Amino acid sequence: MATSQTWLLRPFQERSTQLFLGVLFAALVVVTFLHLFMPEDSALHVSAYTVTLLGKYLCYALLAVAVDLVWGYLGILSLGHGAFFALGGYAMGMYLMRQIGDRGVYGDPVLPDFMVFLNWQELPWYWQGFDMAWFAFIMVLLAPGLLALVFGFLAFRSRVTGVYLSIITQALTFALMLAFFRNEMGFGGNNGLTDFKDILGFDLRSDATRLGLFLATGIALAVGYVVCRAIVTSKLGRVSVACRDAEARTRFLGYRVERVQLIVFVVSAMLAGVAGALYVPQVGIINPSEFSPLFSIEIVVWVALGGRATLYGAVIGALLVNYAKTVFTGIMPDAWLFALGALFVLVTVFLPKGIAGLLQKRRQKDDDQPGAQEATA
Numbered sequence: 001m002a003t004s005q006t007w008l009l010r011p012f013q014e015r016s017t018q019l020f021l022g023v024l025f026a027a028l029v030v031v032t033f034l035h036l037f038m039p040e041d042s043a044l045h046v047s048a049y050t051v052t053l054l055g056k057y058l059c060y061a062l063l064a065v066a067v068d069l070v071w072g073y074l075g076i077l078s079l080g081h082g083a084f085f086a087l088g089g090y091a092m093g094m095y096l097m098r099q100i101g102d103r104g105v106y107g108d109p110v111l112p113d114f115m116v117f118l119n120w121q122e123l124p125w126y127w128q129g130f131d132m133a134w135f136a137f138i139m140v141l142l143a144p145g146l147l148a149l150v151f152g153f154l155a156f157r158s159r160v161t162g163v164y165l166s167i168i169t170q171a172l173t174f175a176l177m178l179a180f181f182r183n184e185m186g187f188g189g190n191n192g193l194t195d196f197k198d199i200l201g202f203d204l205r206s207d208a209t210r211l212g213l214f215l216a217t218g219i220a221l222a223v224g225y226v227v228c229r230a231i232v233t234s235k236l237g238r239v240s241v242a243c244r245d246a247e248a249r250t251r252f253l254g255y256r257v258e259r260v261q262l263i264v265f266v267v268s269a270m271l272a273g274v275a276g277a278l279y280v281p282q283v284g285i286i287n288p289s290e291f292s293p294l295f296s297i298e299i300v301v302w303v304a305l306g307g308r309a310t311l312y313g314a315v316i317g318a319l320l321v322n323y324a325k326t327v328f329t330g331i332m333p334d335a336w337l338f339a340l341g342a343l344f345v346l347v348t349v350f351l352p353k354g355i356a357g358l359l360q361k362r363r364q365k366d367d368d369q370p371g372a373q374e375a376t377a
Contacts, residue, residue, distance in 0.1 A: 011229035020312045021222055028218045035211060048207040052282050055214035057322050059279040062221045064302045064314035066271035069228050071300070072309030073237060074264050075244030080169030081272050082296035083176050084144035086286070088273025090180075091143050093193035093286040094127060095136030096204075100197050113195070114188045124186045133200060140277040141270045148269030149262070156258035156265075161247070170293045177291030192287025199281050210282070217278045221315070224271050228311055231267065240264055301344050307356025316355050 011017045031046055031054060038045040063085050070076045102109040106116040110123055129135040151172060155165060183189040202209045231237050242250045243257050251257050280286045289295075298321075306317025321340070329336050351358055 008230055010233050011226050014229065014233075016312060017226065017229055020225060020315075024218060024222055028215055032211065032215065035207075048210050051207075051214050052210050053326070055210070055217045055282045056279060057319050058214070058217040058221050059275045059282070060299075060302070060322050061315040061318040062217070062224050062275040062278075063272050063299060064306070064318035065221070065224055065228055065311055066268045066275065067299050068303045068306075068308060068311055068314035069231070069271070070265055070268045071303060072311075072314075073232050073244065074240045074261060075247075076261065076265065077163075077166045077300065078169045078265075078268075079166050079293060079296045079300065080171075080173040081268070081299055082293070083173035083291055084148060084269040084272035085276040085279070086173075086176070086180075086288075086290035087143045087147065088140045088276030089280040089286040089290060090187060090193070090276075091130075091136055091139040091273070092277035092280045093196075094130040094139075095133065096196040096199060096281060097193050098127070098131040099199070100195065103197055104195070112188075112193070114191065115186070118183055120186075127186070137277075140273050144269040144273035144276075145266050148266045152262045152265040156261045159258075170296065173291050173296055174293050177288050177293075180288040180291060188287070190288060192285055192289075193280075194285040194287075196281060196284060204281055204284070213278065213282050217282070220274055220278055224274065225311060225315070227267070228271070231264065232311070236260065236263065298340070301340065303354075304344065305347050305354055307354025310354075310356040310360075313354050313356030320355075 031051065034044050034046040035048070035051055040047075063081065066084075067078060067081050070078055070081075097112045100112070104113040104116075106113050108116050111120060115123070130139070151169075155168060160168060179185055180187050181190050187193065196204050198204055199209070199213075202212070204210075232240070239250065239255055239260050242255070243260055247257055276286075276290070299318075302317040302321050303314045304317070305321060306315065307313025321343075324343075325336060325340070328339055332339070347354060353360075
């Protein structure tokens with residue numbers, strides 16, 4: 001029991017984790033204060049729209065942390081994490097659709113509007129249970145986790161690695177995107193799931209609910225970050241890094257490499273599912289475009305920009321890129337992808353370790369100063 005507690009509490013003893021959590025919770029408090037207590041005509045007031053936008057950024061940050069866990073510490077470049085994100089989002093979307101009831105356009109108390117429009121006679125079996133919140137929340141973890149378990153078991157047992165594994169993950173998310181676009185699948189086709197009314201009895205259109213979802217996303221990001229730090233600082237994390245750097249040697253030492261890869265991969269997929277579940281009620285829609293391989297590649301760009309194998313670097317990258325996307329899509333919507341590509345090239349050439357690597361380099365330089373060494377002595 002003591003060992004378990006030490007494993008879970010170890011991240012809180014790190015300076016980087018303390019700083020990250022401090023900054024995150026300070027940001028949550030500041031945004032909440034400026035939204036609730038500043039007059040709407042004040043320049044410091046944070047509108048409900050901005051709160052929702054920041055909540056969306058935090059969802060992406062949690063997704064980036066999940067990708068950094070497998071890419072930075074396990075060496076698996078996953079180009080399919082958008083699939084796990086979307087599955088978690090669809091699980092939440094199915095719950096929100098069941099909460100609409102007879103308030104839909106067609107007034108059917110059981111069938112969602114798109115099913116009535118397509119002349120479905122009864123609710124499919126895989127929609128059963130989503131009228132209960134606890135069942136939906138379990139499926140948010142189970143759906144992406146089960147897919148990652150099956151896919152990872154087959155891929156890692158076959159020792160598929162490197163670029164081949166990346167291509168397979170990309171093919172997986174592309175196949176799911178094509179499947180979810182079909183109306184016969186029962187997930188709304190290309191329109192997806194939308195027109196949500198409330199969550200857990202709270203109106204999704206109210207400012208208080210939006211603020212609550214923003215705070216819940218921030219807490220989820222904090223918990224996800226701590227869980228990932230607990231993993232990477234444990235024996236499992238050290239073996240993961242060994243698998244990344246010298247897989248053959250790790251196997252020779254007697255470690256079950258495929259088992260380590262599978263555990264970390266499944267945890268990462270579940271975190272991505274949670275990010276997707278928190279994303280859907282804030283943006284108000286989930287459709288097959290979230291399965292797009294381009295989105296999964298964009299996630300990798302966030303992590304590369306922020307810095308691999310740091311976790312906090314992934315958060316920085318996700319926040320910066322998505323903020324830039326919001327700004328530049330309004331200024332030059334047709335050229336945004338070119339700007340993103342140029343940004344990725346510049347970071348790769350001049351900052352191979354990302355922004356986090358630059359911060360670590362400056363910190364090390366400050367520690368090497370004579371005054372710092374005398375103070376330490």
